[in-house]
Amino acid sequence: MAGLSTSRSRTPFVLLGLAGTLLTWGSVWGLFFAPPEFHMGDVYRILYIHVPTAWNAMLAFTACFVLAVLSLAKGDFAWDARLEATMEVGVVLSLLLCLQGSIWAKPTWGVFWDWDPRLTTTAVMVSAFAGILALRRFVDDPVKRATWSAVAAIVASADVPIVYFSVRWWNSLHQTQSSPETVSVLFHWPLRINAIGMLLLMLGLVMLKTRTVALRLRQELAPPLPQAQPARLGAAAEAGGAP
Amino acid sequence: MKWILVALRKDLLLQWRTRAHVVAILLFGATALLLFSFAVGPNSEALLQFAAGFLWLGLMLSSTLALAESFQTEMEERALEGLLLLPAPARAIYYGKAIGNWLQLTLLGVGLVPVMVVLYDAATWRLPELVGVLALGAAGLSAPGTLYAAMTAQTRARQTLLPLLLFPLVVPVLLSAVKATSLLILGDPMLQLRAWVGLLVAFDVIHWSLCGLLFERVVED
Numbered sequence: 001m002a003g004l005s006t007s008r009s010r011t012p013f014v015l016l017g018l019a020g021t022l023l024t025w026g027s028v029w030g031l032f033f034a035p036p037e038f039h040m041g042d043v044y045r046i047l048y049i050h051v052p053t054a055w056n057a058m059l060a061f062t063a064c065f066v067l068a069v070l071s072l073a074k075g076d077f078a079w080d081a082r083l084e085a086t087m088e089v090g091v092v093l094s095l096l097l098c099l100q101g102s103i104w105a106k107p108t109w110g111v112f113w114d115w116d117p118r119l120t121t122t123a124v125m126v127s128a129f130a131g132i133l134a135l136r137r138f139v140d141d142p143v144k145r146a147t148w149s150a151v152a153a154i155v156a157s158a159d160v161p162i163v164y165f166s167v168r169w170w171n172s173l174h175q176t177q178s179s180p181e182t183v184s185v186l187f188h189w190p191l192r193i194n195a196i197g198m199l200l201l202m203l204g205l206v207m208l209k210t211r212t213v214a215l216r217l218r219q220e221l222a223p224p225l226p227q228a229q230p231a232r233l234g235a236a237a238e239a240g241g242a243p
Numbered sequence: 244m245k246w247i248l249v250a251l252r253k254d255l256l257l258q259w260r261t262r263a264h265v266v267a268i269l270l271f272g273a274t275a276l277l278l279f280s281f282a283v284g285p286n287s288e289a290l291l292q293f294a295a296g297f298l299w300l301g302l303m304l305s306s307t308l309a310l311a312e313s314f315q316t317e318m319e320e321r322a323l324e325g326l327l328l329l330p331a332p333a334r335a336i337y338y339g340k341a342i343g344n345w346l347q348l349t350l351l352g353v354g355l356v357p358v359m360v361v362l363y364d365a366a367t368w369r370l371p372e373l374v375g376v377l378a379l380g381a382a383g384l385s386a387p388g389t390l391y392a393a394m395t396a397q398t399r400a401r402q403t404l405l406p407l408l409l410f411p412l413v414v415p416v417l418l419s420a421v422k423a424t425s426l427l428i429l430g431d432p433m434l435q436l437r438a439w440v441g442l443l444v445a446f447d448v449i450h451w452s453l454c455g456l457l458f459e460r461v462v463e464d
Contacts, residue, residue: 124414125411128408156412158453162415
């Protein structure tokens with residue numbers, strides 16, 4: 001448990017503050033100053049938050065795969081803590097993503113849900129990763145929990161491209177890909193600002209959650225104390241060799 | 244290879260001796276098929292349309308019972324620990340069990356086909372192809388299912404966790420197997436069967452190799 005840092009640095013809070021500022025800036029710009037879109041009018045403005053959420057949710061799940069491989073290869077609980085934190089933030093972001101998508105889809109497509117491959121793959125990924133988070137709650141042994149969630153995360157990640165392609169074949173009705181390059185320059189800046197804001201938000205949340213998980217793991221892994229001693233966990237962490 | 248055969252023999256013997264359980268699972272699947280038709284109503288056209296989907300949902304639901312049971316027996320009297328102490332590689336234990344589960348699930352699927360034909364009037368004469376699709380789909384369920392059963396059998400909420408972990412993962416199996424079965428029953432004017440079978444094969448290859456690699460880590464201590 002060498003790498004289980006429970007340092008109390010202010011970095012996550014600084015990141016969250018910056019994220020809040022950027023997201024406010026970008027959203028106000030996008031909501032009030034960017035021109036309305038030709039076909040969709042004002043409904044499109046959800047794009048300023050939807051697309052950054054999508055990018056960061058995908059980033060979080062990609063990071064989960066990398067973290068799972070690292071956790072399995074190195075066997076260090078620090079990677080396990082990061083994996084859990086990233087997975088949780090990824091699940092929350094993807095749920096938000098589905099919610100925003102539904103809000104946008106109802107006035108645009110006339111339905112809340114559509115069996116579009118990206119949408120369906122996101123839904124499948126959310127349930128897969130939420131299942132892994134549930135698994136973590138039901139395994140008491142921290143070593144097994146770390147190994148199993150890493151294994152499950154790797155298998156789930158390997159599954160993502162197959163899910164995507166199978167859904168794409170299954171539902172050949174295909175929407176035009178809304179890639180950032182198709183967005184006009186007028187719309188660029190609020191989108192970029194919000195994307196960076198969302199990235200910082202994600203990083204801040206992941207760091208905070210990692211800290212919480214590390215504290216919990218530290219408690220689970222610590223040998224029982226000979227006498228009840230109100231130890232300050234932060235001090236123990238620094239003495240125990242923070243990285 | 245020899246170890247896999249030995250492990251498979253052990254698992255088949257185990258399944259044979261608990262064959263009442265296999266029959267019970269088959270009955271469960273048949274009941275599920277019956278319930279699906281109640282949910283849709285006595286509309287024979289709709290039933291025929293969805294027959295393949297119902298068959299695979301029934302098989303998927305019963306598969307969690309079969310998969311969970313396959314590791315449940317190893318948890319009794321800490322049999323799994325004894326198995327791991329043997330000089331056999333853990334991978335052989337996995338493949339033995341996965342092949343055992345695969346055969347059992349294929350058998351279940353074959354057993355459910357007559358129920359489907361009777362209830363939904365969904366007959367096909369392309370039986371070898373149907374059995375092939377059933378076998379490929381069952382392989383897709385059993386490879387990740389065996390891996391996850393090994394994990395969830397050791398947890399507190401195993402009845403909930405196995406389907407929770409397995410179902411999102413096997414979405415491609417469900418999609419492609421249902422499509423392929425549907426094409427066999429309803430006819431295949433666009434010759435799409437090959438593509439769906441190809442997808443199933445790809446899923447099977449990826450999961451049979453990946454899960455075999457990872458199994459060792461799951462049971463190692």
